[in-house]
Amino acid sequence: MSFRVTPMLRAAARRPVQPVLRTPVLKRRFASGGPDVPPPPPPRSSNVPIFLGVLGVAAAGTAYYFYGTPGSAKDTGKELDSKIRGAVATVEGKVGLRRGKDEYQKVYDKIAETLDAEGYDDGSLAPVFIRLAWHASGTYNKEDGTGGSNYATMRFPAEASHGANNGLNIARDHMEKIKKEFPWISYGDLWTLGGVCAVQEAGGPTIPWRPGRIDGFETNVTPDGRLPDASQAQDHLRFIFYRMGFNDQEIVALSGAHAMGRCHTDRSGFDGPWTFSPVTFSNQYFDLLLNEPWQWKKWKGPAQYEDKKTHTLMMLPTDMALIKDKSFKKYVEKYAKSEEAFFEDFSKAFGTLLELGVPTSQFAGEPWNMGSN
Numbered sequence: 366m367s368f369r370v371t372p373m374l375r376a377a378a379r380r381p382v383q384p385v386l387r388t389p390v391l392k393r394r395f396a397s398g399g400p401d402v403p404p405p406p407p408p409r410s411s412n413v414p415i416f417l418g419v420l421g422v423a424a425a426g427t428a429y430y431f432y433g434t435p436g437s438a439k440d441t442g443k444e445l446d447s448k449i450r451g452a453v454a455t456v457e458g459k460v461g462l463r464r465g466k467d468e469y470q471k472v473y474d475k476i477a478e479t480l481d482a483e484g485y486d487d488g489s490l491a492p493v494f495i496r497l498a499w500h501a502s503g504t505y506n507k508e509d510g511t512g513g514s515n516y517a518t519m520r521f522p523a524e525a526s527h528g529a530n531n532g533l534n535i536a537r538d539h540m541e542k543i544k545k546e547f548p549w550i551s552y553g554d555l556w557t558l559g560g561v562c563a564v565q566e567a568g569g570p571t572i573p574w575r576p577g578r579i580d581g582f583e584t585n586v587t588p589d590g591r592l593p594d595a596s597q598a599q600d601h602l603r604f605i606f607y608r609m610g611f612n613d614q615e616i617v618a619l620s621g622a623h624a625m626g627r628c629h630t631d632r633s634g635f636d637g638p639w640t641f642s643p644v645t646f647s648n649q650y651f652d653l654l655l656n657e658p659w660q661w662k663k664w665k666g667p668a669q670y671e672d673k674k675t676h677t678l679m680m681l682p683t684d685m686a687l688i689k690d691k692s693f694k695k696y697v698e699k700y701a702k703s704e705e706a707f708f709e710d711f712s713k714a715f716g717t718l719l720e721l722g723v724p725t726s727q728f729a730g731e732p733w734n735m736g737s738n
């Protein structure tokens with residue numbers, strides 16, 4: 366049995382302390398609102414390195430004992446390693462060893478730079494980045510605390526191959542390039558920050574966000590079937606989103622992300638965009654859903670709706686459920702009337718979604734407003 370230095374130990378050795386100087390951020394058309402949260406306090410005492418050292422030794426011991434042993438002992442080792450990583454993330458956040466907002470802002474800026482993609486879909490990667498962030502988080506089950514964005518388990522074929530995740534390799538591959546430049550960021554933090562950046566840079570609301578997610582193992586992958594099935598209706602939407610802890614209003618607000626992007630026959634089987642401006646974050650989805658006449662599309666693909674006038678837009682059966690159900694419909698009406706109300710509610714619900722499954726202890730403080738000033 367050979368001794369292995371875990372990535373955690375290597376990362377702990379490399380990790381710099383909080384940077385003191387603030388570098389200017391790129392000027393973008395999106396301006397973040399709200400005050401900056403003060404940086405976390407500096408390391409409090411010399412006990413910190415000792416504590417991290419103890420955790421490190423514990424991790425090394427775990428790795429030494431479990432890796433190389435077959436079957437379930439190995440899995441137990443990984444679970445334990447996940448727990449230790451979580452504990453390290455907690456300590457790191459609490460004592461101010463995590464990188465500061467400026468460092469994460471650099472990652473945000475890099476993602477923002479890569480959003481424009483001529484020749485890809487409607488010219489932007491923003492929609493598929495939003496979908497990646499959502500699918501990485503939406504596996505959460507509030508009953509047992511499994512799933513969510515903490516472990517970035519879509520890195521593993523066992524989850525990447527879930528039908529609902531078809532096509533998200535495109536977003537993950539782009540994110541991999543960013544990760545190469547900023548290897549210290551966890552995948553969960555990177556993917557969720559990608560979603561935040563995509564919404565904001567497309568003209569959407571500020572999404573509260575903070576780092577603290579850790580990279581887990583394949584043993585953290587949740588079973589297929591946790592994400593919604595677009596061919597179903599309101600009962601299914603409630604079953605899926607209530608499991609995550611959301612209510613009717615939040616289900617409708619989150620669905621407004623379909624203002625962005627389109628369906629692809631080679632990914633979901635469905636086809637077309639929901640709105641006339643699929644790279645702009647707006648309340649157009651609700652307006653069209655409510656006010657356009659829709660009909661079943663006559664084609665060989667899965668049952669979906671098309672707009673009667675231009676036959677260029679689409680709605681999924683689950684989108685249409687939002688106006689068939691009285692409780693949902695009142696929020697569709699509200700958001701169709703007021704983009705401001707939609708932005709406010711979307712910001713809260715999406716911010717919550719991106720933190721599902723992450724123990725609060727892993728966060729260092731209140732969420733930040735990322736973006737350019």
Ligand code: HEM
Nearest residue numbers: 492493495496499593595619622626627628629632633683
């Ligand atoms: C309410 C249940 C939902 C269902 C059934 C659903 C289903 C789908 C389907 C079938 C696609 C097309 C995938 C493709 O063919 O490329 C899609 C795309 C998309 N979804 Fe959803 N979705 C839901 C909720 C959400 C939520 C909560 C968000 C984000 C907050 C979201 C954001 C997106 C975005 C941005 C796209 C476009 C991706 C692209 O253009 O590549 N969806 N969704």
